[in-house]
Amino acid sequence: MPTKNTIRRNYLIIRRILQNDYPSKRTLLDYMKRYDVEIGERTFQRDLADIRSNFDIEIIYDEQKNGYYAQTDSTFDFDKLLYFIGLAESSDIILSTVKDRNKLLEYLSISPTPHAKGVENIGRLLQAIQSQMSIHFEHRNYQTGRLKEYTVFPYLLKEFEGMWYLFAYISELKAFRTFGLDRISDLIITDNHFQREKVLELTADKFNQIYGLIYEPDNNPNAPIEKVELRFSDTMLHYLKALPLHQSQTINENIITLHLIINPELENKIISYGEQVEVLYPLSLRKRIIQRLQKAISQY
Known part of the structure; x- marks a missing residue:
């Protein structure tokens, strides 16, 4: 055995x-x-x-x-x-x-996505994050297929829809980037120690306060964490009790409350629920969802 x-x-x-x-x-x-x-x-x-x-x-x-x-x-x-x-x-x-x-x-049915690819790096990445050691790897661009070498300061690992991602700081660019673990190869933990600066720590924490992966601190460094209230149907509510939308989720009767940074991925997710959801708050998000739904209806 x-x-x-x-x-x-x-x-x-x-x-x-x-x-x-x-x-x-x-x-x-x-x-x-x-x-x-x-x-x-x-x-x-x-x-x-x-x-x-x-x-x-x-x-x-x-x-x-x-x-x-x-x-x-x-x-x-x-x-x-x-x-x-x-x-x-x-x-x-x-x-x-x-x-x-x-x-x-x-008896095993899996969707055609590279679930397993990259997960073998999770342990070593966590070790590098905890030890504050920079890492070097090759990353394959999703659109072009080209390989590029990176040396980065790893800050956070995030799972989203069955895939794992690394949120890391590139000192040469003075910017954070998100890397899919399935496209990382030749990972090396270097001997170079880095200091987790407080400002960068706050930025990394904000990446954990979004739905999905789209967070661009360079373009919107002061993006606020907002309260979002969504009214769901009973059927969908049972599903979301088992699989929460976000770590901040709370439920009161049939209203789900989130505290997060609103981004396009959250809007897309809300729209995907169709008639099963109504945006109650904030009004700015409610108006955007109405506009997008009206535009979608006009296509038919």
Whole structure:
């Protein structure tokens, strides 16, 4: 039966090999070392055998390309497997046989988003945030697909709709930026210590006081935290009791009150509820929602 340490090593090896560039043994070992996993030759060979027995994936060495690749049947869903291994690593799911894994994967339906990608960095990022150490990484631009290197001061990790994001300060730009963990690679915690300045700390705290991810302190540094009152239908209210809109949410009868910075993502979320919600306060937000709904109706 594989231990969590074994599952973690298997996960890292599979993830790196799936980049399809035929990584060498040295490349794989260096990759694992970045995640504080150091192993020797015997453990590496044992891990390749474990991947074969635990996940029915053959890791093969290509002598012409001097690197490894993964071989399995053409219908194999690697995205689902990586997500499942991530669950196994972070929970009490332990697989005793390949048959167990195959059976459980049949019951797992995931949306086509890179849920698992990047979550392996959360522990190290939290360590860097707590220790106030700058970090270096490559980030792939969502629109252009281009890679760019960054050295930043990490301030906050935020989960939103199943994805994780890093809110960090770039000293050269004197500005904060948001980075999706699924697009971060080659993460290195440097030896450079930074001081969490009070002004920047307040800015990072404001990022935690929004719905979603859109917060641009450079454009609106004095954005206030406002009270928002929303009246919901009984059906939607039950849903929001289980999955709150925001950490500040309180409920009184069928009225939900939020205390946060109003941004476009909050407006979009309110509109997505359609007839299930009415904005009571503030009046400025109520008017904007009315205008946007009227404009939407005019399209039909």
